[in-house]
Amino acid sequence: MLVLLLLLAAAVSSPAPAAGDGGGALPVLNPISSFCNTTAARRTYLPNSTFEANLNGLFAVLSRNASASGYAAGAFGAAPDTAYGLLLCRGDFTGNDCSAARLASSFQQAASSCLYSKDVAVYYDQYQLRYSDQDFLAGAANEPETAAFNMNNVSDAGDVAAFDALVAELVNAVADRASNATRRYAAGKAGFAPEAMTVYAIAQCTPDLSPPQCRGCLAGIIDQMPKWFSARVGGRILGVRCDFRYEKDPFFKIPNDMVVLSPLPDPSSQG
Numbered sequence: 001m002l003v004l005l006l007l008l009a010a011a012v013s014s015p016a017p018a019a020g021d022g023g024g025a026l027p028v029l030n031p032i033s034s035f036c037n038t039t040a041a042r043r044t045y046l047p048n049s050t051f052e053a054n055l056n057g058l059f060a061v062l063s064r065n066a067s068a069s070g071y072a073a074g075a076f077g078a079a080p081d082t083a084y085g086l087l088l089c090r091g092d093f094t095g096n097d098c099s100a101a102r103l104a105s106s107f108q109q110a111a112s113s114c115l116y117s118k119d120v121a122v123y124y125d126q127y128q129l130r131y132s133d134q135d136f137l138a139g140a141a142n143e144p145e146t147a148a149f150n151m152n153n154v155s156d157a158g159d160v161a162a163f164d165a166l167v168a169e170l171v172n173a174v175a176d177r178a179s180n181a182t183r184r185y186a187a188g189k190a191g192f193a194p195e196a197m198t199v200y201a202i203a204q205c206t207p208d209l210s211p212p213q214c215r216g217c218l219a220g221i222i223d224q225m226p227k228w229f230s231a232r233v234g235g236r237i238l239g240v241r242c243d244f245r246y247e248k249d250p251f252f253k254i255p256n257d258m259v260v261l262s263p264l265p266d267p268s269s270q271g
């Protein structure tokens with residue numbers, strides 16, 4: 001079942017933190033979106049239960065491993081109390097920006113705000129986590145997904161169709177690059193001449209997905225763009241296995257190997 005929650009994003013995301021502001025410090029980050037399964041059939045664990053101990057043990061390992069490689073997933077403990085979990089750092093947040101201490105504190109925050117739920121997904125700007133008592137790692141399911149968009153639109157209504165087409169072309173090109181990249185992450189930019197604008201985009205999958213699985217996952221969320229983002233100068237859809245985001249301002253650390261769709265606007269005409 002597809003669960004899509006709509007949020008209103010801040011007009012422009014805050015830029016990546018400067019190198020060095022990570023360290024051992026533990027700034028409390030606000031999640032973009034949290035899913036704590038609270039259906040009538042909500043699965044919960046008890047304080048001090050074996051499941052809780054397994055979950056804590058799992059995230060101690062995952063936080064360490066994901067801080068080293070940007071991604072970790074696995075299971076901890078014997079049935080019926082096995083905990084399954086996944087941690088993914090955004091592709092441009094490496095090193096101290098995705099430190100084990102930050103990841104561990106975000107897990108603690110998620111666990112305490114999702115009181116004893118066994119079925120949790122939390123999306124932050126810089127990383128995301130999911131855990132469950134069920135083996136969601138066996139497949140490549142992307143749910144729960146969440147969408148958010150920039151409140152601003154292209155300024156001229158006559159530009160909407162061309163703008164939407166350019167954004168779709170850019171996001172697809174970045175998705176192509178990401179699905180073939182070892183880390184399953186790529187970034188790109190494209191010029192939109194009618195409004196002298198440059199659009200920036202990233203796409204990412206968990207690196208355990210094969211290139212076709214990754215591209216298929218991204219296609220599934222890219223297909224939803226017209227529903228949420230027409231005319232919007234920024235938007236993102238986040239899921240457990242893949243995500244993309246675009247904005248009219250740079251919001252990620254600019255890599256050397258960007259996808260660049262021409263023509264970019266004249267730099268002197270940009271604010």
Ligand SMILES: *[C@@H]1O[C@H](CO)[C@@H](O)[C@H](O)[C@H]1NC(C)=O
Nearest residue numbers: 003037038039041042043119
């Ligand atoms: C919540 O848990 C129930 C029972 O396990 C499950 O059927 C349902 O799909 C879950 N809801 C979401 C939003 O994941």
Ligand SMILES: *[C@@H]1O[C@H](CO)[C@@H](O)[C@H](O)[C@H]1NC(C)=O
Nearest residue numbers: 045046047048049050052053
């Ligand atoms: C859980 O264990 C801690 C530490 O042993 C104890 O202080 C706390 O009262 C226990 N909580 C419950 C609900 O049993």
Ligand SMILES: *[C@@H]1O[C@H](CO)[C@@H](O)[C@H](O)[C@H]1NC(C)=O
Nearest residue numbers: 061062065066072073074075
């Ligand atoms: C964590 O990393 C260690 C060392 O690389 C590895 O042996 C282990 O399988 C990893 N576990 C998980 C759950 O990622």
Ligand SMILES: *[C@@H]1O[C@H](CO)[C@@H](O)[C@H](O)[C@H]1NC(C)=O
Nearest residue numbers: 150151152153154230231232
């Ligand atoms: C953008 O367009 C939407 C849909 O037409 C509209 O509801 C919204 O108010 C617009 N945003 C701004 C900042 O004008």
Ligand SMILES: *[C@@H]1O[C@H](CO)[C@@H](O)[C@H](O)[C@H]1NC(C)=O
Nearest residue numbers: 175176177179180181211215
């Ligand atoms: C991925 O790389 C292979 C081999 O270089 C190429 O044939 C394929 O078209 C690429 N796929 C995408 C989606 O770019």
